[in-house]
Amino acid sequence: MEKTLALNSILADDNKAQPHSGVLVEAARILAHQGHAVGLAGQVTLRDGDSCRFWTLALGVGLEEATAADVLRLDEGLNILEGRGRPNPGVRFHGWIYRNHPSVKAIVHTHPPATSALSMLGIPMPVAHMDAAMFHEDCGFLAHWPGVPTGDDEGMLISQALGNMRSAMLVNHGVVCTGASLQEAIYLNVFAERNARMVLDAMAAGSLKPVEPAAAREAHDFLLQPSIVEATFAYWARQASRRA
Numbered sequence: 001m002e003k004t005l006a007l008n009s010i011l012a013d014d015n016k017a018q019p020h021s022g023v024l025v026e027a028a029r030i031l032a033h034q035g036h037a038v039g040l041a042g043q044v045t046l047r048d049g050d051s052c053r054f055w056t057l058a059l060g061v062g063l064e065e066a067t068a069a070d071v072l073r074l075d076e077g078l079n080i081l082e083g084r085g086r087p088n089p090g091v092r093f094h095g096w097i098y099r100n101h102p103s104v105k106a107i108v109h110t111h112p113p114a115t116s117a118l119s120m121l122g123i124p125m126p127v128a129h130m131d132a133a134m135f136h137e138d139c140g141f142l143a144h145w146p147g148v149p150t151g152d153d154e155g156m157l158i159s160q161a162l163g164n165m166r167s168a169m170l171v172n173h174g175v176v177c178t179g180a181s182l183q184e185a186i187y188l189n190v191f192a193e194r195n196a197r198m199v200l201d202a203m204a205a206g207s208l209k210p211v212e213p214a215a216a217r218e219a220h221d222f223l224l225q226p227s228i229v230e231a232t233f234a235y236w237a238r239q240a241s242r243r244a
Contacts, residue, residue: 020046020055021068026237027108027186028057032064033240034190035112042110045094046182052076052098058085063110090148096155097178101162106182108189114196115174125169125195128208132195133219134188136211139175140168167192183233184224190236 027044036042042063045056053075061070072083076095080087094107118125125139126132142161146154158176161168167177167188175192179185202208211219222228 020048021071023182024055024057024071025066025068026233026240027182028063028066029240030186030233030236031108031110031189032062033236033243034193036110036189036193037063038111038113040088041090043088043091043094043107044182044186045091045107047098047105048073050102052095053081054091054094054098056088056091056094058083059088060086092152093155093158093176096152096159097162097176100159101178103180104178106179106185107176108179108182108185109174109176110189110193111174112193112196114200115193118196118199119169119171119174122171123169125167125175125192126199126208126210127195127216128202128210129195129198130211130219131191131223132198133211133216134191134223135167135195136213136216136220138165138167138220140165142168142170142173145170145172181226181229184226184229186236187229187232 024044024046031037031044040060040062043056045054047054053073055071055073057066058070058072070085072085072087073081074087074091075081076099078087078089078092097104097107122143124141125135127136140161140163142157146157158168158170161170162176162178166179167175169175175189177185177188177192179188199208
């Protein structure tokens with residue numbers, strides 16, 4: 001109980017001091033609680049206004065231990081504009097997405113086990129359950145892994161794979177999720193992992209039966225309502241806080 005109260009106090013202070021830091025810390029702890037903390041792999045970024053600059057965690061900071069002091073503001077060249085620490089070279093492709101997709105306000109990419117395993121099958125994101133309908137006709141596909149995404153070539157390919165969609169399946173790598181808010185990008189990232197687990201379990205028992213397109217489109221729009229996205233994010237934040 002005391003630890004939970006202490007964490008709530010820290011998050012409140014973070015949000016009061018710097019809103020971007022508070023929501024980034026919340027997002028990181030949600031991902032950790034959802035099982036996405038695999039070493040130091042993965043990135044969470046938040047666009048700085050309408051620019052191509054963005055906020056992210058310093059290299060070497062685990063999702064479960066993130067604080068406002070670990071948040072950096074970077075330009076497209078990964079030069080530090082605010083904060084202390086080393087930039088994560090893996091966020092270079094985020095700059096490409098922000099530059100080529102003006103509506104994207106946040107990007108989340110992690111390496112949880114089921115999503116990583118699904119990426120090894122070399123198939124687009126399956127939609128065979130209502131809880132995956134947010135990916136119906138809204139998940140791009142990169143059929144060939146270009147290598148560790150620390151260079152401009154990788155950034156260009158991943159940005160192109162997104163097209164006009166919120167997410168993209170990257171073969172031999174995983175999923176990258178974007179959003180009109182950080183809450184939306186986190187929502188998609190967590191449900192991508194849930195969908196991957198369901199798909200792998202179902203494929204072990206038999207063949208997948210995709211959701212019919214009309215029903216999938218209806219569920220897609222329903223599940224991506226901002227009120228549902230934001231309420232789900234808040235619920236996960238409470239879960240993560242109670243676990244601390």
